[in-house]
Each structure stands twice: as structure tokens, then as C-alpha cells.
Amino acid sequence: MLGLLVASLVVALAYFALLDGWYLVRVPCAVLRARLLQPRVRDLLAEQRYAGRVLPSDLDLLLHMNNARYLREADVARAAHLARCGVLGALRALGAQAVLAASCARYRRSLRLFEPFEVRTRLLGWDDRAFYVEARFVSLRDGFVCALLRSRQHVLGTSPERVVEHLCKRRVEAPELPEDLRHWVAYNEASSQLLRAESGLSDVVKDQ
Numbered sequence: 001m002l003g004l005l006v007a008s009l010v011v012a013l014a015y016f017a018l019l020d021g022w023y024l025v026r027v028p029c030a031v032l033r034a035r036l037l038q039p040r041v042r043d044l045l046a047e048q049r050y051a052g053r054v055l056p057s058d059l060d061l062l063l064h065m066n067n068a069r070y071l072r073e074a075d076v077a078r079a080a081h082l083a084r085c086g087v088l089g090a091l092r093a094l095g096a097q098a099v100l101a102a103s104c105a106r107y108r109r110s111l112r113l114f115e116p117f118e119v120r121t122r123l124l125g126w127d128d129r130a131f132y133v134e135a136r137f138v139s140l141r142d143g144f145v146c147a148l149l150r151s152r153q154h155v156l157g158t159s160p161e162r163v164v165e166h167l168c169k170r171r172v173e174a175p176e177l178p179e180d181l182r183h184w185v186a187y188n189e190a191s192s193q194l195l196r197a198e199s200g201l202s203d204v205v206k207d208q
Contacts, residue, residue, distance in 0.1 A: 023072060030076050034084040041085045044164065045175065047122040048084060050077035054115045064110035071103065074135040074149045077119035082153075085123070087131070090166045096157030101130060102188050103151040109144055116140040124150075125175045126160035132181060150181060152188065 015021045030050075041048060052073055060066035082088045082098070091097055111117055120136040130152045137147040155163065164172045177185070 023076075026076050027079050030080040031083040031088065034080040035089075038084055044085055044087075044123055044167070045125075046085070047120050048077075048081045050080055050119040050121065052117050052119060054111050054113055054117070056113065059113060062110075064112050067105070067107060070105060070107070070137060070147050070149065073119055073137070074121075074151070075100075077121045077135055078133055078151065078153075081121040081123075081133070086167050087123075087163060090163045091155070091158075094158045094162060094166060096155060096163070098131065098153040098155050101152045101154035103149060104184060105150075106148045107146070108148070109139075109146045111137065111139065111146050117146065124181060125177045126164065127174065127177075127185075128159060128161070130154045131160050132177060132185075150184060152185075 050073075054065045058065045058069045079088075087098075117140055118138045120138055122134055124132045124134050126132065133151045133153060135149040135151070136145050137149075138144070139146050161171070161174070164174075
């Protein structure tokens with residue numbers, strides 16, 4: 001009995017020491033909660049909210065939430081968002097997947113220890129290759145938007161248009177992307193062209 005307990009403890013310690021244990025637990029739990037315990041969101045463009053609180057493990061040397069934690073919290077909230085509105089299920093049904101291809105972040109005000117916040121996630125739109133998702137970190141103390149993150153979810157194995165058509169059972173025109181997002185998309189494309197040129201690759205070779 002003691003040997004089994006020790007072995008279990010060693011496995012648990014190895015899991016958290018060698019792997020990103022909390023992340024590998026939180027994302028599946030967020031997806032399962034969205035699918036099983038929360039109502040389905042039919043409006044693909046509707047905002048969804050994911051509650052959080054700044055914990056001691058989130059702090060940097062200046063005692064506020066470090067910048068990498070914003071990306072992680074946005075990742076968890078995005079997974080829950082895509083599960084609840086059906087995009088993850090549609091991708092699975094089509095034998096496809098979505099991967100993070102690009103992201104950008106604006107940090108406007110620090111989140112402090114034990115400060116409650118919400119990650120407010122919404123789908124801004126899509127093009128022929130990717131979905132574009134926004135995450136706003138809103139302090140629940142005063143409603144201030146402390147950080148704004150944008151991400152490009154590259155769809156592999158199908159197209160965003162087919163995913164939306166699978167969900168809505170009809171063809172849906174993509175909404176016009178916000179002007180600032182269009183600038184960011186153009187920047188990413190220009191950056192890709194420069195990197196392909198530096199690598200000696202032709203324009204036919206696309207980023208994955």
C-alpha cells in the first residue's frame with residue numbers, strides 16, 4: 001500500500017515537473033464544462049465570458065500577472081469558447097483542426113494579486129484560411145479592459161467557410177473584419193513573404 005502511494009506521488013510530481021500539468025488539465029476541463037454543463041451558443045459572433053483570478057503562481061517579479069499568463073488564460077478561454085459555439089465539434093466532424101498561427105497583445109493596465117477578472121472572447125470573423133478571435137481581459141473591480149489579445153486560428157484539413165457551413169447548415173458570408181485587424185493581417189502576410197524570401201522559398205510555399 002505504501003509502495004503504491006509513493007509510486008503515485010512520484011508520477012504526480014513527474015507530471016507537474018516534466019509536463020505543464022495544470023495547463024494539460026485545465027484545457028480539457030474547460031472544454032468538457034463548455035460542452036456538458038453550459039448551453040450551446042448558436043450565435044458564432046456572440047461574446048462569451050470566462051472568469052479568472054490572479055493567483056500567486058501567476059505573478060512576476062513586479063508582483064502583477066506576468067505577460068505569459070495572459071496568453072495562457074486566453075488559450076483556455078478560447079478553447080471553451082470554440083467548444084461552446086460548436087466550432088471544435090465541427091472541426092472534428094470534418095476531420096480537421098485549428099492551430100494558433102499568430103497572436104498579438106496589448107497590455108493596458110496590470111492585474112494584481114487576487115484581482116478577479118473576466119476573459120471576454122468573441123469571434124471577429126474568418127477568411128479563406130483562418131478564424132480571428134479576440135480576448136479582452138476585463139477587471140471585475142471597475143470594468144477596465146486591462147489587456148486585449150487577438151489570435152489567428154489557422155484551419156488545417158478544411159476551410160473556415162466549410163466549418164461555418166457545417167454548423168449553420170447553409171453558406172454564411174464572413175463578416176467584414178475590423179480595420180485594425182485588417183492591418184494586422186496585412187502585416188502578417190508581409191512578414192511571411194519576407195521570411196519566405198530570406199529562406200529562398202517560392203511564393204507557392206505557404207506558412208503552416
